[in-house]
Amino acid sequence: FYFYYVVHKNKTETIVVAHEPTPPPNWDIIRAQDENFSAVLFRDFAYTLFSKVHEARGNRKLKNMSQFLGTKAIEALERLQLNIEDVHSVIVGAMTVSDLSRAHRNKLGDVFTLRLKFEANYTEVVNGKEQAVYTSQSWYFCRKASALSREPDRIASLDCIGCGSSFEPDTTGTCQHCGQHYEPGEAHWRVDSIYQINRRQVGPALTSSAPDVGLNLETLFAPDYWEQKQRMEEENTDFKMEEITGRFKYIFNVLQSSWSDRNLNKLRAFETDHLFQNHSYWVREYERQGLRNILKNIDLEKIQVVKIRSDKFYDAITCRMWAGMVDYTITNSGDLVCGNRSKRKHFSEYWTFIRGRGVKSHDKTESQCPNCGAELRISMSGECEYCGSKLTSGEFDWVLSEIQQDEEYTG
Ligand SMILES: [Zn+2]
Ligand SMILES: [Zn+2]
CATH class of the missing domain: 3.10.450.240 (Nuclear Transport Factor 2; Chain: A,)
Structure with a gap:
């Protein structure tokens, strides 16, 4: 699928720091504790969360995403674009998982932490004007280590973790439907912080080609x-x-x-x-x-x-x-x-x-x-x-x- 490769090359050229390929995350450290964990479903959840969070930023309803966002993450999102009126047409072009490990957090105790790097595109509306934005962002996640992943049909639904209705919290972050309050990260993944690495307003160049530099690399077989x-x-x-x-x-x-x-x-x-x-x-x-x-x-x-x-x-x-x-x-x-x-x-x-x-x-x-x-x-x-x-x-x-x-x- 050569063109995707060419396009991708052009997209990364604008990033100053050259990255070594990221080694694959060792999901087994989560699976050893959480039999429901599925990398496929986690990716689904992360893609959906990225889109919904940016839409919520446009509607100024980030509060409704507070089950999944820490305070610092919300602040970073608000700083991405002041005077925002709308965000739509969010498309994730690539998502890379890295830095999966165990750590300790106040309130939550032992947690799994990881970083997701998104390459994405969305339309922002500011002062009534639409502008296409090409962005690259790092999102740092954590989740209580002893939590159990949600069932396949519910993991990517961003509804109330407690009752499954649409999440409309009161000022303390408590669901108004079921009255339950979860500390973000306790039962599901939470975003601790967000950094924008790159932001552009021009589309990717589609008119240059690059040789396939990996063609002669040895095939990587999984050891097992x-x-x-x-x-x-x-x-x-x-x-x-x-x-x-x-x-x-x-x-x-x-x-x-x-x-x-x-x-x-x-x-x-x-x-x-x-x-x-x-x-x-x-x-x-x-x-x-x-x-x-x-x-x-x-x-x-x-x-x-x-x-x-x-x-x-x-x-x-x-x-x-x-x-x-x-x-x-x-x-x-x-x-x-x-x-x-x-x-x-x-x-x-x-x-x-x-x-x-x-x-x-x-x-x-x-x-x-x-x-x-x-x-x-x-x-x-x-x-x-x-x-x-x-x-x-x-x-x-x-x-x-x-x-x-x-x-x-x-x-
Ligand atoms: Zn059929
Ligand atoms: Zn609820």
């Missing part, structure tokens, strides 16, 4: 790959890696062709909500700048499974994908601005797919709903138009949840 593969085969008696990677290849091809067409409808059923939102953002950005990124002669040359992980709710498989294609960018009137119309490019990326844990394989094809078998027609929120099932959370089959560049992937 064979162990995990065996476990997966024992848990799922119908597990066939070839069948699964067949679906991955299918998704790869749909993604490349949808991207080239600047129409992602066909892709909708095969990506998680957040990744789809991210891809939609880039397609719109090309459109906005009057550009088309054309991909031709796409060939997925090799696919290698490198990591298998499971938590209570999800299975995840990461593959390294090698591909070649002709890749160039033209203006709407057809002038070449980037790339080469005839030369092939080669690159590799690590793609992570997720599926509900223990979901059985089915006999439907990729152009059918994996639940009801009807011809695949899906709403933008990811539901089958016939049976209404949500297909993009991995409940019925594998969906793509993350793409990492080869030089950024650390295992």
Whole structure:
């Protein structure tokens, strides 16, 4: 998925400090204490929180997010833009987890702490004027170590932790519906502090290309790959890696062709909500700048499974994908601005797919709903138009949840 790489490169160029690739967080330290913890669900929660918090900042209703925000975080958010009138169209382009560890806090006792770095875009309204903002922010989280993660259908709902109704606290932070008060961080994650690293008002440059510097790096296999593969085969008696990677290849091809067409409808059923939102953002950005990124002669040359992980709710498989294609960018009137119309490019990326844990394989094809078998027609929120099932959370089959560049992937 070369263009995403190019775009990403341009985005990071504006950040002065060059970063070493971040090693993957060791989620096992949380899982050892919290059997409900799922990295997939945590990411969902964090994406949602980022969007909702910025919208609340625009509505001047940060108080309604106070279950998840410490005082310093609220102050930092208010300082981001004084006289704010609205924030909308929040899109997270990338989110990196780092610095996961244990610490001690007053009131909460032992906590897990971690840092999330967001690259995002939103529209701010100040003095009646809209402005696009491209931002990079560090959010520092903590949560009481002995807390138990919330159930899958509730972790990313930002409702009252106590009663599940929409959270409208009184002045002391107590829910007016159920009368319960939780110290932020006690039962769910809280943001302690927020730092803006970078803020710009111009869109990313889409017209320069960079070589794939990671293509020749050795493939990173998880040290427990064979162990995990065996476990997966024992848990799922119908597990066939070839069948699964067949679906991955299918998704790869749909993604490349949808991207080239600047129409992602066909892709909708095969990506998680957040990744789809991210891809939609880039397609719109090309459109906005009057550009088309054309991909031709796409060939997925090799696919290698490198990591298998499971938590209570999800299975995840990461593959390294090698591909070649002709890749160039033209203006709407057809002038070449980037790339080469005839030369092939080669690159590799690590793609992570997720599926509900223990979901059985089915006999439907990729152009059918994996639940009801009807011809695949899906709403933008990811539901089958016939049976209404949500297909993009991995409940019925594998969906793509993350793409990492080869030089950024650390295992
Ligand atoms: Zn309540
Ligand atoms: Zn269906």
